[in-house]
Amino acid sequence: MSLIEIKKLSKAYKSGEESVMALNDVNLNIEQGEFVSVMGPSGSGKSTLLTVLGGLSHPTGGTVVVDEIPIYKLPMERLADYRREYLGFIFQSFHLISYLTVIENVMLPLAITEITNRDQSKMAEEMLEETGLKGKENRFPDQLSGGEQERVAIARALVNSPPILLADEPTGNLDSKTGKEIMALFKTLHEKKQTIVMVTHNLDNTEFSTRTILLKDGSMVETNKNG
Amino acid sequence: MKIKDISLNNLRKRKGKALFLILGLTIGVTTAITLISITRMMNEDISNKLDEYGANILILPRSDAFSLSYGGMSLGGISVGTQILKNSDVPKIRKIDVRENINTVSPKLFEVVDIAGKKVPLMGVQFREEVRLKKWWKVHGNIPENHDEVLLGNDVASHLQKSRGDKLSINETTVRIAGVLDETGSQDDYLIFGDLSFVQEIVQKHEALSLIEISAFCNTCPIEEIVRQISIELPHAKVTAIKQTIQTKMDALEHLKKFSIGISIIVLFIGGLIVFTNMTASVNERKREIGIFRAVGFRKSHVVRIIFLEALIMALIAGVLGFILGEGLSQFLGPIVTGIERGKWILDPLLAASTVLLSVFIGILSSAYPAIHASKMDPTDALRSL
Known part of the structure; x- marks a missing residue:
């Protein structure tokens, strides 16, 4: 059984009087340890796929099963628990909390767990070391470069060791050099058997992934195995 | 890091907004406390003044005889039977445990005398009292x-056609009229007042009293307690609280109290409104942040806790500040506004605790809608970039 099983997934949005199909009959299986890139033009449904997979937006039809759990059959609060236990989110605009320090931002997903402050700090420090941010624990996000902020976001996404990492345009706001560094970090994570689903516009980024999915008008038109 | 650290860090980072919100609620609490304290001072002062104004306790001899009336008050069987109230009873009243509440004790002897062939009521009193x-x-x-x-x-003077300085013969004793009362609209218009010992002497009732009127401060001690203690001291007397007088005083004080409560509610409502608008604005500004919380797995209840905790911290600070400022202001403004001399400040722990609790209640209540609204935000709406 695959880690992620998406069957006949559809998602419709209301746009004024009209209904727009953001996702239309998408079927997709992702195995544990896979690195999947999702590509497609703007409005093709890439981000919608990520939000639905992330338990943030209920689909109009179809099912999403993660680790044998049909996530949209879970009650609202359990869905939040699913996000905490199974997912790490990385956003294009980093989405760090401005009033929390670097280490506090990384510890954010742990704040609602029973883990002690001491253990939280230890876990966050380890992640910061892994993402190359050692020594910057007590800085605030606005004191960091874009690349560093992205690394903090990655550390936050991975601090509780989630089985799945969802990344939305992780290099979208970075210069090409920093973008390559971040992708190298993704490659390292993948080598450690981290399952990654990444939405990207950048074709160069797909070379790090094991599979690329192409979406067009909400439908999956192509899927390629890389390498 | 725990949820409380998120709330505290947010307040630290957004000091300006937090201070504005605390200020709004502090002003509300301060105004309410100032009003309550000043009203309390006024209440005490007015209550004491009202207590001084006329009698509120009446002592009569115990008697089964028919009643006479004095200003709407029963005089019992004063004109018949044995006079059992005596001069020696007066000092006993001043010996009760709550004697500091006794303001005036006015013993009286009532008799009907014959003056120039007319029956006229004569009352012996201690004029000072x-x-x-x-x-x-x-x-x-x-x-x-x-x-x-x-x-x-006034009426007796007209009836006898006498004025001040004239002479009058009572029971063959000639007396001088020192003064005539202006019309009072009460039984006093129909009475002749003489010195108590003098009246006791000319009516041959030495040491006897018909009744004793008392003005007591019932602000700090219930009138029932004063009545009970006097009854123990004077078992041969019937001690009665003049309910009508007390009720009038209580009504007057109640109006004052209601007025101050009304104003306090309005001011606190405005304080609550400030918290509400600020919290709502703050939640809307923090949409993205709430989206992040939800995305990393925070439950709705966690988001509500963050908002409530912030409101609680600010309301606690506002409550404590409001109490201190309100008490300070009332000590300063009270004497200016009311003309009442400032007494020694005493910490009222009940008022202090109630103030802080009320502030917290307003803070939490005003934040309830913004907090619930925040928890219900669609995370994808909040995280526009997704």
């Missing part, structure tokens, strides 16, 4: 100072 009790008296002439001087009620 009587004048303290009847602050509304206006006298043409003087209050009697000598043993053989009397004061005439």
Whole structure:
């Protein structure tokens, strides 16, 4: 059984009087340890796929099963628990909390767990070391470069060791050099058997992934195995 | 890091907004406390003044005889039977445990005498006490100072066609009219007032009293307790609280209390409104942040806790500040506004605790809608970039 099983997934949005199909009959299986890139033009449904997979937006039809759990059959609060236990989110605009320090931002997903402050700090420090941010624990996000902020976001996404990492345009706001560094970090994570689903516009980024999915008008038109 | 750290860090980072919100609620609490404290001072002062104004306890001899009336008050069987109230009873009243609440004790002897063939009621009083009790008296002439001087009620003076300085013969004793009362609209208009010992002497009732009127401060001690203690001291007497007088005073104080509560509610409502608008604005500004919380796995209840915790911290600070400022202001403004002398400040722990609790209640109540609204935000709407 695959880690992620998406069957006949559809998602419709209301746009004024009209209904727009953001996702239309998408079927997709992702195995544990896979690195999947999702590509497609703007409005093709890439981000919608990520939000639905992330338990943030209920689909109009179809099912999403993660680790044998049909996530949209879970009650609202359990869905939040699913996000905490199974997912790490990385956003294009980093989405760090401005009033929390670097280490506090990384510890954010742990704040609602029973883990002690001491253990939280230890876990966050380890992640910061892994993402190359050692020594910057007590800085605030606005004191960091874009690349560093992205690394903090990655550390936050991975601090509780989630089985799945969802990344939305992780290099979208970075210069090409920093973008390559971040992708190298993704490659390292993948080598450690981290399952990654990444939405990207950048074709160069797909070379790090094991599979690329192409979406067009909400439908999956192509899927390629890389390498 | 725990949820409380998120709330505290947010307040630290957004000091300006937090201070503005605390200020709004502090102003509300301060105003309410100032009003409550000043009203309390006024209440005490007015209550004492009202207590001084007329009697509120009446002591009569125990008797089964028919009743006579004095200003709507029953005089019991004063004109018949044995007089059992005596001069010696007066000092006993001043010996009760709550004697500091006794303001004026006015013993009286009532008799009907014959003056120029007319039946006229004569009342023996201690003028010093009587004048303290009847602050509304206006006298043409003087209050009697000598043993053989009397004061005439307005109607009696007209009826006998006498004025101040005239002489009058009571039971073959000649007395001088020291003064005539202005019309009072009460039984006093129909009475002749003489010195108590003098009246006791001319009516041959030495040491006897018909009744004792008392003005007591019932602000700090319930009138029932004063009545109970006097009844123990004077078992042969019937001690009664004049309910009508007390009720009038209570009504007057109640109006004042209601007014201050009304104003306090309005001010606190405005304080609550400030918290509400600020919290709502703050939640809307923090949409993205709430989206992040939800995305990393925070439950709705976690988001509500963050908002409530912030409101709680700010309301606690506002409550403590509001109490201190309110008490300070009332100590400073109270004497200026009311003309009442400032007493020694005493910490009222109940008021302090109630103030902080009320502030917290308003803070939480005003944040309830913004907090619930925040928890219900669609995370994808909040995280526009996804």
